[in-house]
Amino acid sequence: MAVAMYLAMAAAVALLINGATSDGTSKYTNHTVGDSAGWFFNSTTNKTSTDYSAWAAKQTFNLGDYLIFNTITNQTVIQTYNKTTYDSCTMDDALDSDTFQYGGGSNGFGETLTVPVPLTIESAQYYFSDADDGEQCQHGMAFEIKVGHGLGLPPSLNQPPPPPYAPPPVPADEGQSPPITVVTTPSNNGEMRAGASICWLVLLLVVMLSFLQA
DSSP states (O other), X not given: OHHHHHXXXXXXXXXXXXXXXXXXXXXXXXXXXXXXXXXXXXXXXXXXXXXXXXXXXXXXXXXXXXEEEEEETTSOEEEESOHHHHHHTOSTTOOTTTEEEEOOSOOOSSOEEXXXXXXXXXXXXXXXXXXXXTHHHHTTOEEEEEEEOTTOOOTTTSSOOOOOOOOOOOOTTTTSOOOOOOOOOXXXXXXXXXXXXXXXXXXXXXXXXXXXXX
C-alpha cells in the first residue's frame, strides 16, 4: 500500500514537471524574432523576410522572457500596448506611456544590430517597424503577442526604472556676471568737526577758570 502511494505521488510530480516544461514556464526564454530569418524587410520587393504573425503564433510568451530582434538600422523596433497605434503603423499619435522605440545605439544606415526587448507586462502587446513612413509595417513587418504570467518577473526586471535625467537649472541671464554689491563707508567729516568743537570748548573752560582763580 505504501509503495503504491509513493509511486502515485512520484507520477503526479512527474506530470507537474512535464506540464511546466510543455507550457514553457519552467524557465525564461529568449525568443529570436523570425528565427533564422531575423527582422528584415526588402524595400525592392516590399516583402518581409518571413511571416512574423505566423512565427509569433507558434510561441509561448511569459513575463521575464526576451524578444531578440536581429536586424539592421534600416528597420525600426516599435513596441506598443495600444492597438490603435499598431493598426496605424506609425508613432505619430502615440503616447510615451504606452509606445516605445528601441534602438541599438547607432545612427548609421544599414548597420547590423541586435535589439533585446524584455517582456515586463502581462498583457497583449504589439510590435512593428514604422520605417519608410509605415510602409514596412503595412507590408507585414508587424506582429502581436500575448504575454502570460509564467514564472513572474525575475529580480533583474522587477525594479522600477531610474528617473529620467533632468539637467540642472540654468540662470535666466546665463553668461552675465552676477551683480556686485558695493558697500559704501559713510564719510567721517562730521565726526572730525564734532571732535574739534569739543576741544575748543574744553580750552575755553580752562581759560575762564584761570581768570576766576586770579
